[in-house]
Amino acid sequence: MKKIIEIENLFKSFDNNHVLKGVDLDILESEVVSIVGESGSGKSTLLRCINRLETFDDGNIFFNGKSILSLDVNELRMQIGMVFQQFNLFNNLNVLKNCTIGLTKVLKKNKNEANQIALKMLEVVGMDNFINANVNSLSGGQKQRVAIARALCLNPKVILFDEPTSALDPKNVNEVLHVMSNLAKQGMTMIIVTHEMNFARNVSDKVVFMDEGIIVEMGSPNQIFDNPKNPQTKKFLQY
Amino acid sequence: MLKDMWSIIQEFGSLFLKGVGVTLSLAIFGTLIGLFIALIFSIIRVQKPLKTDSRFTKILKRIGSGFVKFYVTIFRGTPMIVQAVIFFYSFYEMGIRWSPFSAGLFTVSLNTAAYLTEVLRGGIQSVDPGQEEAARSIGMSNVKAFTFIVFPQAIKNSFASIGNELIVNIKDTAVLSTIMVFDLFYVARSAAGKYYLYVEAMLIAAIIYLVLTYTFSKLLQLIEKKLGVEPKGIVSSN
Numbered sequence: 319m320k321k322i323i324e325i326e327n328l329f330k331s332f333d334n335n336h337v338l339k340g341v342d343l344d345i346l347e348s349e350v351v352s353i354v355g356e357s358g359s360g361k362s363t364l365l366r367c368i369n370r371l372e373t374f375d376d377g378n379i380f381f382n383g384k385s386i387l388s389l390d391v392n393e394l395r396m397q398i399g400m401v402f403q404q405f406n407l408f409n410n411l412n413v414l415k416n417c418t419i420g421l422t423k424v425l426k427k428n429k430n431e432a433n434q435i436a437l438k439m440l441e442v443v444g445m446d447n448f449i450n451a452n453v454n455s456l457s458g459g460q461k462q463r464v465a466i467a468r469a470l471c472l473n474p475k476v477i478l479f480d481e482p483t484s485a486l487d488p489k490n491v492n493e494v495l496h497v498m499s500n501l502a503k504q505g506m507t508m509i510i511v512t513h514e515m516n517f518a519r520n521v522s523d524k525v526v527f528m529d530e531g532i533i534v535e536m537g538s539p540n541q542i543f544d545n546p547k548n549p550q551t552k553k554f555l556q557y
Numbered sequence: 558m559l560k561d562m563w564s565i566i567q568e569f570g571s572l573f574l575k576g577v578g579v580t581l582s583l584a585i586f587g588t589l590i591g592l593f594i595a596l597i598f599s600i601i602r603v604q605k606p607l608k609t610d611s612r613f614t615k616i617l618k619r620i621g622s623g624f625v626k627f628y629v630t631i632f633r634g635t636p637m638i639v640q641a642v643i644f645f646y647s648f649y650e651m652g653i654r655w656s657p658f659s660a661g662l663f664t665v666s667l668n669t670a671a672y673l674t675e676v677l678r679g680g681i682q683s684v685d686p687g688q689e690e691a692a693r694s695i696g697m698s699n700v701k702a703f704t705f706i707v708f709p710q711a712i713k714n715s716f717a718s719i720g721n722e723l724i725v726n727i728k729d730t731a732v733l734s735t736i737m738v739f740d741l742f743y744v745a746r747s748a749a750g751k752y753y754l755y756v757e758a759m760l761i762a763a764i765i766y767l768v769l770t771y772t773f774s775k776l777l778q779l780i781e782k783k784l785g786v787e788p789k790g791i792v793s794s795n
Binding site for chain 2: 369371373392393395396399400402404406407408409410419420423424425465468469472
């Protein structure tokens with residue numbers, strides 16, 4: 319399979335705090351990659367560098383063979399969707415408009431076409447019965463499903479998930495993971511920063527363990543979870 | 558006292574009505590013009606130089622933000638009555654013959670702009686940064702993210718304070734009688750001076766001011782309810 323994202327020797331610091339210290343990672347098309355590790359290990363920063371929500375200091379990231387720095391940032395973000403831990407649904411818009419605004423204001427689609435696409439994506443995540451709902455009236459799981467639909471509307475090539483279930487209670491976690499599993503089955507390329515080890519084991523093609531800004535170990539879920547080679551990985555997985 | 562008040566109303570009734578018209582015009586148009594200026598100023602005020610900005614943009618942002626801070630400090634730090642007198646007479650001395658009403662409207666607008674700039678700045682900064690980030694993550698430019706996502710929420714957050722500014726302006730325009738603006742207070746003062754009935758004339762003015770502010774408060778509450786604006790947030794500091 320073709321490489322869709324290549325991360326080469328990536329460095330990132332916040333003042334004197336070195337968050338990424340030379341990360342190399344390739345993501346293939348239709349691959350599901352879970353990034354695990356302790357809080358502060360640089361997982362989220364790595365994810366945010368991929369769609370340029372963060373700048374990086376050194377190294378490079380390539381999307382479809384082109385450096386992301388040479389691409390128009392807004393076009394890059396249309397192709398690399400993002401789902402946030404805190405959902406970040408637009409509070410001033412209802413469920414449907416949360417999904418159509420990118421289509422109408424960014425992709426310049428007309429209202430009817432945008433509505434059709436949004437309805438289809440809301441159906442995919444099981445939220446098509448809530449199109450007129452105020453987003454603040456939804457449960458956490460529902461909000462996250464709308465956020466996934468919002469990202470899907472732009473027909474991205476890759477979706478980045480930044481701890482999508484960390485702010486949810488157990489019941490809501492399952493409904494979001496169910497939607498993500500379906501997306502994985504449909505061949506969506508996904509990079510997921512997560513603490514859901516069972517999900518990472520069951521859905522991922524590749525698991526990456528990060529610690530203190532470097533990739534300590536990566537491999538298939540079986541390799542990482544059943545037979546970790548690095549002592550740090552073993553220690554992390556014991557908890 | 559009531560008899561005296563009644564005789565004042567009989568003689569000055571139509572003038573009081575005219576005064577009400579002037580007071581409301583100054584308050585409503587002054588608030589609207591001030592709001593328009595404040596919209597622009599608040600956007601300039603919240604600009605911060607970014608790592609990715611060019612040197613020119615960084616300098617421009619610093620100058621813009623500094624200018625707005627200076628403007629707000631001057632207009633919030635001096636009484637409106639003093640501003641009105643300075644504007645009215647200094648323009649006169651420069652040979653610009655403008656009516657007291659124009660000078661009054663100019664003063665109210667600039668004064669309101671200073672207060673509402675701070676109100677809107679607070680409104681913009683109270684919007685969760687994740688909102689803008691999410692907008693940027695779906696490919697919106699900074700301008701689109703601000704226009705379609707951040708700004709509507711900032712206005713909603715600030716609505717109560719903007720309404721409050723209108724109520725304050727209905728009362729505070731009374732100081733413009735100093736530059737001979739023919740407003741409600743000016744009429745009351747004229748009526749009081751004619752018969753030496755100060756308490757009676759001012760009681761009439763007070764009742765009219767109260768009716769006006771109460772009516773507008775209720776109207777604003779209705780609008781807030783319709784817009785679903787929660788009565789939280791930033792309260793005007795004047």
